[in-house]
Amino acid sequence: MAIRLTSDVAIVTGxxxxxxxxxxxxxxxAGARVAVTSRTxxxxxxxxxxxxxxxxxxxxxxxxxxxxxxxVETICQRLGVPTILVNNAxxxxxxxxxxxxxxxxxxxxxVNLTGVFRCCREVGARMLAEGRGSIINISSVIGTGIAMPxxxxxxxxxAGVVGLTQMLAVEWTGRGVRVNAILPGPTMTSMVQSAxxxxxxxxxxxxDRTPAGxxxxxxxxxxAVLLLATAESGFVTGQALTVDGGYALWGASHAADRRFGAxxxxxx
Numbered sequence: 001m002a003i004r005l006t007s008d009v010a011i012v013t014g015x016x017x018x019x020x021x022x023x024x025x026x027x028x029x030a031g032a033r034v035a036v037t038s039r040t041x042x043x044x045x046x047x048x049x050x051x052x053x054x055x056x057x058x059x060x061x062x063x064x065x066x067x068x069x070x071x072v073e074t075i076c077q078r079l080g081v082p083t084i085l086v087n088n089a090x091x092x093x094x095x096x097x098x099x100x101x102x103x104x105x106x107x108x109x110x111v112n113l114t115g116v117f118r119c120c121r122e123v124g125a126r127m128l129a130e131g132r133g134s135i136i137n138i139s140s141v142i143g144t145g146i147a148m149p150x151x152x153x154x155x156x157x158x159a160g161v162v163g164l165t166q167m168l169a170v171e172w173t174g175r176g177v178r179v180n181a182i183l184p185g186p187t188m189t190s191m192v193q194s195a196x197x198x199x200x201x202x203x204x205x206x207x208d209r210t211p212a213g214x215x216x217x218x219x220x221x222x223x224a225v226l227l228l229a230t231a232e233s234g235f236v237t238g239q240a241l242t243v244d245g246g247y248a249l250w251g252a253s254h255a256a257d258r259r260f261g262a263x264x265x266x267x268x
Contacts, residue, residue: 005230009080010032011037011072011119011123012027013115014088018218021036025050027086056075065118083132084136087135089112092108104153108153134177134233136182137164143155145248146248166238178228178234178236185244
C-alpha cells in the first residue's frame, strides 16, 4: 500500500541541498505540503519551486531563536500547523581536539544540537496543542555507533541529539507527538563527492568496510524519514534508527566480505 501524507504539513530544516532536499522531495511525493527551510532563503525557495505550488520555501537560521520563531509563524500562516518536523540542518568543524577553539565548538553545538532543541520547542508546542505530530531528528553514526578522530563537537552534538530525542519521546508521546532519530552512515552527497575528489575520503575503503557494499544515498535517508513520519509507525517512538548498510556494525580488521563464509577466516 502506498504511503500517503495528504493531510500533513511538513517542515524540513537544512533542505536547500543534499539529504534535506531529498527528504523534502520524498515527503512532497507522498502528498504532504512541505515547508522547505534553509539558512539561505534562495536555496529553500528553489527547492520549493521544484516541488510545486502547494509548497513553500523560506529562510530559517536554526542558530537563532527569533529566526526559527518567525519562520514557523510564517509557515503556519501559509500551509497550516505542521504535523511533521524533520530536523536536518547541520554543520561541522574538523580538526584536532587539542587545538579546537571555543568558537568552533560552540558553532557546531549551537546548530546541530541547540538548533534541534529550538525547532522542537517551537514546532512541538503547536503539535502538542493539536495532539498530533511526528518529529524526526537527523543524528549520525558518528558519536553514537562509531567514533572518528578530529570531529569532537560533531560527535558530541549528534550524540546529544539522540539523548534529546529519547527525552522528548518520553515527555510528549502520551500527548500525541512521537519523536525519533535517524543515524545516517556514509552517504553520497555533493559534499562527500567533493571530499573524495580531494582525497579526504577514500571511497573504496568505505565501500570495503560496508556490508551492503556501497555508500548510502540521499534517497535511503529520505525513505527512512517517510517511514517514521507516517501513522503506520504510530507505536514507534524514542528510537534511533541507523541507516548505514551495516557500516557501524562491522568491526573486523578486514574488509566486509558480503559472501560471508567464502574462503578461510582471515583472523585464523
